[in-house]
Amino acid sequence: MATIDIPLIDIHTHIGHLPGVIGDYYSAEDLRYVAENEGARYALASSASTTSIGEAYGLAEAIDMVERHGERLGGMFWLNPRDPEWPKHAALAKEHGLHGIKIHPVLDNYAVNRSALDAVFACAMQYQWPILTHTGLDGTPTSAACYKELIAAYPDVVLILAHLRVEGIPLAKRYDQVYLDTTYVDPMMVEIGVDAVGPDKLLFGSDACEGFDVGHASGRARPPRSYAGLIKGIRERGVTEEALERIVYLNAKRVFGLDK
Numbered sequence: 001m002a003t004i005d006i007p008l009i010d011i012h013t014h015i016g017h018l019p020g021v022i023g024d025y026y027s028a029e030d031l032r033y034v035a036e037n038e039g040a041r042y043a044l045a046s047s048a049s050t051t052s053i054g055e056a057y058g059l060a061e062a063i064d065m066v067e068r069h070g071e072r073l074g075g076m077f078w079l080n081p082r083d084p085e086w087p088k089h090a091a092l093a094k095e096h097g098l099h100g101i102k103i104h105p106v107l108d109n110y111a112v113n114r115s116a117l118d119a120v121f122a123c124a125m126q127y128q129w130p131i132l133t134h135t136g137l138d139g140t141p142t143s144a145a146c147y148k149e150l151i152a153a154y155p156d157v158v159l160i161l162a163h164l165r166v167e168g169i170p171l172a173k174r175y176d177q178v179y180l181d182t183t184y185v186d187p188m189m190v191e192i193g194v195d196a197v198g199p200d201k202l203l204f205g206s207d208a209c210e211g212f213d214v215g216h217a218s219g220r221a222r223p224p225r226s227y228a229g230l231i232k233g234i235r236e237r238g239v240t241e242e243a244l245e246r247i248v249y250l251n252a253k254r255v256f257g258l259d260k
Helices: 028-038 055-069 084-096 113-125 146-155 166-172 186-199 226-238 241-256
Strands: 009-017 042-047 074-077 101-103 129-132 159-162 180-181
Touching: 009 028, 009 241, 028 042, 028 074, 028 226, 042 055, 042 241, 055 074, 055 084, 055 186, 084 113, 101 113, 113 129, 113 146, 129 146, 146 159, 159 166, 159 241, 166 180, 166 186, 186 226, 186 241, 226 241
Parallel strands: 009 042, 042 074, 101 129, 129 159, 159 180
Antiparallel strands: none
């Protein structure tokens, strides 16, 4: 198994029961196996069980992960604003040292607007948490552009627009608190992102453990991936080593206040 030759913090990973296929499950031990064997310094993970089972269940998985593996794995609170108990769960997540909020409007089935997410952004502001969100395809009710009003209303809330969609680029250029992540992004799009917004506005994400070697067969076949392969692809697009270090390591330390 190839290991990487550069410090790396992966800000977008998952454990838990993934939606779509019964038995598609990754444990905290699976994610730690990836980090240790492929050379990642740290990974931030939320539990996909929130969307496949329930928010309380997913939060319990994230808290347990941090309690047992906190030196290598940090928690993110996957928040579903449809759950009436989410404010109580958010307080518990803060108490246990989770690093921020993850939302997924596509899987949790709500349109992105202030009515749906004002309270979530207010919570992030109160707890000084970044928000990492899955953005849907450009032009849809969950796309990056739909966050514009929320971004303007909450200038102190860091918002990370996952998957480096085209609609996210103008927002990251115009607003200091808006970032883009590289999760499941073609290396060419990473190059475009560097040219468009600069390396300081990009954060490395992978969605590990999907497609990674976790030491055993997975519940669903995925195209094989690795940190070494992802880094190699970005380098082949001509991204400089200085820019790469910012994208895969330094920006995450700064945005999440990590000492790793």
